[in-house]
Every structure is written in C-alpha cells, then in structure tokens.
Amino acid sequence: MFIKRLFKSILKYKTSSILTLLSLVISFLGIIILSLYVSYEKSFDQFHENKDNIYVLKTRMYDYNLPEVLKEVIDKNLPEVEKSLVLKFYGENRVTTPQLKATKTFFDAQSMMASADFFNVFSFKLLQGEKDKVLKNPNTAVITQTLATKLYGDKPAIGEIMTINAKEFTITGIMEDFPQTSSFSTDCLTSYATYTQKNLSLEDRYSEWSFQIVLQLKDNVDGNDVARKIETIPDLVETFKYFKSKYGDEDIFVVKSYNDLHYDISNTYIKTVNPIILKVLVILAIVLAVMGMVNFINFSTSQAPLRSKALSVTRVLGSNRFSSMLQIIAEALTISLIALMISLAIYYEVYSGIESLFNIEGLALNGRYYFIFIFIAFAIVFGIVSGIYPARYISSPPLSQAIKGTGYFKGKGKLLRNVLVTLQFVFTIALLSSSLMIEKQLNFWNKFDLGLDKENVVFLHTTSKIENHAEAFAQELLKDTAIVDYTYTQFIPGQVAMGWGREINGQYVQLKAWPVDDRFIDFFNIEIDEGRAFQKESEADINSFIFNRKAINDFGWTNPLEMNYPGFDFEGPIVGIAKDFHFSSLKEDIQPMLFWRTDTRKNELLLRVKPANYTQLFNRIKAKAKEFDPENNFEVQFLDDSLNELYAKEKNTARFIEFVSLWCMLLAITGVLGLVVFISRDRVKEIGIRKVNGAQTAEVVFLINKDFIKWIAIAFIIATPIAWIALNNWLQDFAYKTEMSWWIFALSGVISLLIAMITITWQSWRAATRNPVEALRYE
C-alpha cells in the first residue's frame, strides 16, 4: 500500500520527478567516475609490504638522477639503511631470442636495470626463481609472464637466452606482470651486476648521473635524518664541495617516501599524478553532490503548494504529520536509488570511452566491487538527507490552511532557493574560469618563443645503417624540393637526456650535454652571444663545445673561451657561448647545458621542410629511408607535435577538469531550468495580469530573467576571488606561466549568464506566450 502510493505520487508529479531524476543522474554519474578515479590514483604503490620504510633518494639539483656508486658508499657508511637498490630505466628496446631472430621476429619491450635486492625491497611477485638469486649475476634477466609467453610460448623460459638490443642475457626468473597501480613498470629487469662488471674507474662512476637509488630503512628511522647524513659521509664531502658552497645551508640530499612518490610530478621516469589535480577532483565530487542536493531540495520544495494540499487530505482522513513527512522522505530515497541504478548503468556503458578520451585509467571497477555498496550507501544517505528539509517544509502549514491550498508558501523558502541557485553559479563560474585559465596556460606553452626556430621542422629516428651513410642519406633527401635543410643530433629538443658531471679546475659541475653535428646551431638559428658557432662542413671543431649562458653564469667562469672542458676520453675547447634558450619543458627553468660537436651520435635526423602536402612528403622521406635500411620501418613526426607532448599530461588533466566543469554546469542548468519551470507556474496569474495590462511577451521574459541576473551577479562576485586564489596556486608550479587576466573571469561570468538566460528564456517564453485568458481562468 505504502509502496504503491509512493510510486503513484512520483509518477503524478512528472515534471518534478523527471527534473529531479535528471539532475541526480548527472550528479551521481560524476561522483561515481570521480571517486573511482581518485581512489585508483590513491591506491598506487600501496601493495608493497615495506612501503612505509622505502624511500627514493634525490638531490636538490638533479632530482632523481644519481651516480650508482652512491649505493656502495651508503651501504658501507649508514647502518640505518637496511637494504638499498640501484635502478635505471632504459625505456623501450628491441628484444628477441636466438630462435626468433632466425625468423626476424622482434618485440618492443621496456627494460630496466635493477640490483640484487629488488624482490626483497619491493613486493612484486616472483613466479619462478629465487628472490635472492635472480638478479645476482652479470648478464641475467627477469622477465614478466607476458613477455615470457611472447618470447617462448608455453616452453619453460628459465635458463634460456634473450637479447636486448643485441646483448645476450640468461633468464633467471619469471615475475608476475607489474600491477597497474605500480608507479613504475617494465617488461624485463636486467642485473646491476651486468653494469658493474665493466670495472669502471671511480671518476667515471661519479660522473654518470643517470641512476635511481632506492633505500629501505630500518624500522623507526627517519628518512630525512638519513638524507642529511649522506653529504657528511667522508667519501662524498669532496665530491659535493661545490654544491655545498652553492646551496649553503640547504641539504643537498632529500628523500621521497615511497608513499608520496606517485604524487611527485617532477619524476619523469614513473607514472605520476598531480596531487593538486586530485584535490580539485575531490572538491569537484563534493560540488557535484552539493549541487545535486541543491536541485533536489529546490525541486521538491517548489512542489510544496501542490503536495501540501494532497497530503493534507490524507491527514484530514486520519494520518498524522509524521507519516506525511515519512512519505516525502521515502519518495526522496526511492528517487535517489533509481537515479543511482540509472547512473551505474550509464557509467558501465561509458567508462572505457571516457578513459580513452582523456587518456586516463582506473575508471573500471576491476575487483573493487565493494564500491557498489559504497555507492548504494551514499544514495541512501543522500536520499534521506535531501528529503528531510522538503518533508518538514511541505508538512509545515497548519492543516486548515493546507487543505485550502492557498498561498501559505508564498514567499516562504524563496530566499533559500535563490541562495542555493546562487551557490550553483558560484561553482559554475569558478570552474569555468579555471578551465579558461588552464587553456590559456596550455596555449602559452604552445606559443612560447623557445629561442630556437622550431617551425616546419620534422624528424625521424635513425638506425645504425642510416648513421653509417648519414651524409649520403641527407644529400639524397635534399634533392627533394620540399626539404630545405637538415641536421643530425643525438636528441631532439625537449628530450635532452644526457647529464654530465665533471671536475674542472677543482670545481665539480653538473650539466646537460647535447651531442650535435656541425649544422645544428645554424639549423635552429641559435644565437651565439660570445665566441662563434661550430664551423660548417669541417671536422676542425670536432670535440669542441658551446655552452649556454646559464652554465657560464652558474659556474662563475670569467674567461670560458680560453678553457678546455673534459668530454669522455678527450678535452675540448669552448668555442662559443649561446644565448639561453628553452631546450626542455617550460615547466622547468633553463638549466646549464653544453653542445658537444661530434659526428658519432646521429640518432636523430631533423629536417626543415617547406609547406607541402605533408602526407606525401612524409611518405617520400620514409621510402628514401627504407632504401638505405630495408629492414626497418620509419616514422616521421613534426617537432612541434613532439614538443607539445611535453605538456600532454597537463593537457589531459585540463581536458578532464574542463569536462567535469561542463558537467557541473549541466547540473546548474538543470537547477535553473527546474526553478524557472516552477516559478513560471507560480507566477502564471501575475504574468496573465501583466499581459492584460499591456505587457508584451518580451517584457514578461525580461521580468523573469531579471531576478536570476541579480543572483548570478552575486555568484560572480563570490566566485571570482575563489577561482583567482586557486588558479594562482596552480600556476605556482610552473617556471613559465601566463598572466592571470581579468577577461577570463569576465568571460566566465558572461558565459554563465548567457547560458542561464537562454535556459530561462526558453522556459519563460512558454509562460509568456500563453493566452492570458487561460492564466486568469486559474482563479
């Protein structure tokens, strides 16, 4: 009986029920997706048993890049350290087995180097092989199950040989694939012993800063204390003297707890997430919940005059106020649960689409089925909480007035409703201006003058066969009228990965090293401040250097052009100083760097092209490359696109936030729409009277719009400073940032106003064009 009455009344107040349902589905769907995403990001690296004792070492100057020899020094000197690891990420490589090679089968696989205690420190699961032994010996490797299947099918892999970039390794262990929620992952691990067997000199070992050091500390040891102790180790004092003099009292070493690693966006080796973004998303989820509730309360209280009359009839027949309230709360609960069901169904259909659209993961339930219960509990609480106020409100008029259905509610609760709508527009305007600001920052990065001429530049990765005929290949390409110029280098701009640590005249310096050919400086129009560029078409300058201004200033050199600088097995003269330009992400400041003139590192070929049919041009370049190396496939890319990828992460999160903002806006619009429907209904008589007295349709529409404009203006005044502060915080993170502009906020206000007015007009137009005779017949 109760249930039947429940559904009857939900169906009876159709407009209200549909609007409520619509706004709840929008709200719930957003909450489901955001909470799954945030909880997924929060679950990263939580499966390691030792996670509370694991720290990653970094330096103030060069982040996570360290010389591997530090591990030895730390092990010897710091008893607080239980175990330590050296890791090095190699990225993608070609792997195969001797058998597969015969059929020319290769796979691209990620590989990394790890020292022997890898499986003791981390809780990754080893399926075959012994924890303590698998990475102990030189030229051994552990591969994941997936790679094992690729390489060996069903056959046992242990003891077999695999090659990584033509280097042979013996498989000593098979591990489970890395969990999705591990910050780093790879397809195969090679032993650190492979590296140490080279017996490099101590000087060489100190000069290669490209390794990661992981420390597992004993229980109850403070990571920061350990970090501070490192620089005092006698073996290291000399090495870090220079930095010490530069950074003064600041600690050179810092540790990052493994629990926080996933949130350190400066770590480019692993999967990270911006913690600010996570916070924003949590706030957005709360905003969605609040907005959903606001709509709910608004819609149900605007039904009050009708509901109150109907309920009072049952009260005249003997039921009491409490059961009236109970009915309204039960209705709220029912609608909330129905909305949840619909939301879950929609979620299930769209989540993978959203994942690929914004290049994010973690929206699948994937074993997190307990979330269903959390959502149900949420919907129940939501339904009850948002039912209480309307229940009290609707059942509030004394029976004698309720039964007449007269204007008891006139003006009552109107203020609250207006405040709630204003609140929604506060959110909308703040979100909208944030989205615009993020766009502006992305655009700023895109348009930034890097100090090198990157327009119309394309590049391709070379192979050893191309490198062997580098000049011939380039000359062949220049025959194409669309290709104007070329240069060979080891790295394309934005991806300079080599760091050099060198001792020179008793001073230890660290900088980025960029091996380039004789044409590079000219090719990119890099300005030389002092001295000269490398001589073109001459080998005279081989192994000489050009430094950037930043390096010279940082190192405090007064006569650099008279200095020789140590390379690998040579020393070379510094022939010029380049004006500072941006060779890496604009998220960071310009770092000290040098160009090393060499003909030995032609990994990348950059071409300056004329505007042309690029598809055809790229095909011609690829075909030509294939002539020189038939066994390989080539990819030609625009440098611009590759540079933009540096900001891909920001772009994806920006898009995601923009999307959620629009989602919130949808909710605000539903809210306004609902209010206008009800306001138009409540003012039917007034509109009729005004029309009889000569009001034109437009004047009536304006009348209804006017009220909302006032509230949106108030929302604008509240939202602007909030958004301003939040955005300022976000921008703090970047070295190069756009300016905050007033028009962003003005535009957000105008857009919100326009959208609200379109919604309002659409509805109030219907009310205004009604025949006033009908309206007045209501009386």
Place this chain on the structure above:
Amino acid sequence: MIKTEKLTKIFRTEEIETSALNNVNLHVEKGEFVAIMGPSGCGKSTLLNIVGLLDNPSGGNYYFDGQEVGHLKEKNRTQLRKGNIGFVFQSFNLIDELNVYENVELPLIYLKYKAKERKQMVESVLERMKISHRRKHFPQQLSGGQQQRVAIARAVVANPKLILADEPTGNLDSKNGLEVMNLLTELNKEGTTIVMVTHSLHDSEFAHRVVNLFDGAVLTEEVKKQLGEVLV
C-alpha cells in the same frame, strides 16, 4: 465602436469540441454602456475576451473602431489593447507582490510613460477612486471593495476608450457593489464606453442596453435607456 459579425468560438480538447459562441452579432456604439447577461456557460466571458482582444475568434469578423481585428497576431492585439481597453474582473486580479500604487501604475509602464507623468496620472486616479490614502498597501491588506476600486483605477488610469468589466460586483457585498456601479456609471458619463458581463439584474439596470446570451447566441436585446439619457 464595436461590431461583430457572425462571431464564433470553438474550444477543442483532445476528446470534445465545444462551441462557446455561435454567430454572435454585437454592436456597441461609442459612449454606450452595455450589459451582457445570461446563465453560466452561455459564452459571456468568451465574448468579452474576444471583444477585449485577449483572444481571437474561431470565425466571423470583429471590427474595433472600424478596423478588422479578429485575426490579429497576439503581438498586435497587445499593441492595440494597450491604452485603449481597460479590464475589471470579478476577482480583481491585482498582483499580490505589488502595492496599490504599483498595481495602478502597471499599464502606464507598458505604455512607456515617463516616471513623472506616471506619478501624476496614478495620483490623480487614486484620488478620484478615493483610495490614495492606501497607496502603499498591498492587495491582501485591503477590503474587497477597496481592491475593486484599485482594479478600476488601474483600468482607467490610461484613459481607455473602452472598459470591459467581467462581473465587477460578483465578489462584493451590496454596499460596495453599488459603489463600484456608481463609479462605472460616472466613467460612462464622461464618455468611456463600457461593456459589462453580469449575473445581476440590479446591475444591469445601470446599462443603456442589455444583451441576453444563451448557449453562445444572442437571445434578446432590450433597450433600457437611450444613449444620452441621464442614468439613475
């Protein structure tokens, strides 16, 4: 001033079609005071709405001041209605959120009078309707008679040529009713044409002419007084 030819009005809902007016020919001279009488549902109010340009007829012609207006668009009807026709309703139809002054001012706003002119016109009509002492009050704070006087004030404030009254005394006691009828008579004397729908024989005595409507058609017309004859 008003001339209808074979006026018909048909209301359609999904299931039924009701004919509210059936070939009504009505003629009202300038300066006349005409009462329309008849039982409930005979089409009195429908006729009044069409005459008042609130609604279009389904068929036939309607000439207002010699101009055919039966097929105008809503926008043009509103335009023509403004300032030319004033309405008085049984239920007063004042806007609850506006006070007496603002209610009366309403038609002047839509006629785009300047604030100063509006003030003058509203004050004078309130004075005349003997309601100016309550100009700041809201409709709920007034008696029925007072509310109807405000409604009449609003109907006449723009000096319309025609006043349409739909049972103006229906919600009033006899004393207040008489007062309203006297007001209407006075306005008529000053030259305003009045068409009034009423149930009350007593009220119809104030008119020059009574048109009896039955089932959407004119049944009889009786002339009570000659135009120009001094009314009661």
